[in-house]
Amino acid sequence: MKYLCIFLITGVWLVGAVSHAGSKPILTTPVTFVGSTPADNSIRFVLGIAPNDQIDFIKWALNLHTDKASANTFELTITFGESQPNTTGFKNGGRISSFAGTYTISKSSHKPVKGEVYQLVSPKLSGGISLVILNENLLHLLNPDFTLMAGNGGWDYTLNRKEPVASSSSLPVLTAAAALITEKTKEVVFAGRTPCQEIAKAYNLPKNEDCFKLKWKLTLKRDSITFMPSTYQLSSNIDRSRIIEGKWAIIKGVEGNPDVVLYQLDPDKPNQSFYFLAGDQNVLFFLNKKKQLLTGNNKFSFTLSKSAEQKTPDQ
Structure with missing residues (x-):
């Protein structure tokens, strides 16, 4: 089974986990991450986008919940399609897909990228999406082999906290x-x-x-x-x-x-x-x-x- 992975960029627990030394868990919920990424085949597979569809990029909005009533749940909305020239939007507004499910946490000590891994599971996701806490404000998508996904000259694979918070975290080690x-x-x-x-x-x-x-x-x-x-x-x-x-x-x-x-x-x-x-x-x-x-x-x-x-x- 393939897993598409996302990694948060620096070393503090963000959603419902034990905090690293010198930092505090973030208790506001939901925490929303946004960004625009390319539309490579590995992402299309997980998100259910046909490989032959004309897609230039994908806009993401990911909500992560930590409150007791909805702890360990998420909602993901993506908008995708052909780029509208001279804008940051899509032709005809693009297409929208939504996903909802739960996440679990594990440590990626034996994987190429180090950190805490969050596994997102939903009936509509082919395999799953994973995340690791590396910073309160940033996420980065990974390949199925847990290496960082590299973007292109137009878009990259980083997601950003919609309402950033001050970070006192040390910089992360992402590879040897x-x-x-x-x-x-x-x-x-x-x-x-x-x-x-x-x-x-x-x-x-x-x-x-x-x-x-x-x-x-x-x-x-x-x-x-x-x-x-x-x-x-x-x-x-x-x-x-x-x-x-x-x-x-x-x-x-x-x-x-x-x-x-x-x-x-x-x-x-x-x-x-x-x-x-x-x-x-x-x-x-x-x-x-x-x-x-x-x-x-x-x-x-x-x-x-x-x-x-x-x-x-x-x-």
């Missing part, structure tokens, strides 16, 4: 550090779209007040002999005439988590540095200058995915 540090690919390209205003504020970027999304392309290069990080190129539509170039570095360990892996652009210029949490070889998450995860909205998340032709096999 050695796989990221010893990677032997000379050049990799990540791309994606993010909200505009929040990241412009986090990194003091110039912006127009009507800017609501940014397109990003990040190229990371390694030395051809040692495979140590060497140079990078970063471009976005915030300044189409400018490509940022410089050095990049891998950071292992931050306060609260000695095993987490970050990528830092311009380590020699800390005032200009961008930071990313390395989810695995295929997925990066933008951080702010305080090295905290950023929460997106129902249209875009702060996630970059490796280009399709470069993705690690079976992921």
Whole structure:
């Protein structure tokens, strides 16, 4: 039986579970997560969408309940269809499907992605959907083999809490550090779209007040002999005439988590540095200058995915 998996991004119980050290469980209910994802075959299978249907992306609204009256239950509503050009919506409003059921919790200690797994079960879901608590505000979809799903240049596989809360959680370890540090690919390209205003504020970027999304392309290069990080190129539509170039570095360990892996652009210029949490070889998450995860909205998340032709096999 196949299971499609979703992982919440940082280390605090979110729904009806024992909280990690130094954090408190969130008692409000329901907790709603939203986002827009691609429509790859593994997701279509679980959600009952035909593989030959013309679908560009899927909008998600997931409610998780923790109160005593409806504990361990969920509702999921998806809207999907062909993208309406020059909008963030669908042609003819798209199609809607709804699911309801229950969830259980287990630990994923022996799976590629570490964390607490939430299994969503519903008669209308083919197999099931699973989630893990990694942060109060973020979820990320997984492949059936419990690896992070990589999106494309238009959409990614992160869901965002509709009403974010302040997080004191340490950054999560999503994969073995050695796989990221010893990677032997000379050049990799990540791309994606993010909200505009929040990241412009986090990194003091110039912006127009009507800017609501940014397109990003990040190229990371390694030395051809040692495979140590060497140079990078970063471009976005915030300044189409400018490509940022410089050095990049891998950071292992931050306060609260000695095993987490970050990528830092311009380590020699800390005032200009961008930071990313390395989810695995295929997925990066933008951080702010305080090295905290950023929460997106129902249209875009702060996630970059490796280009399709470069993705690690079976992921």
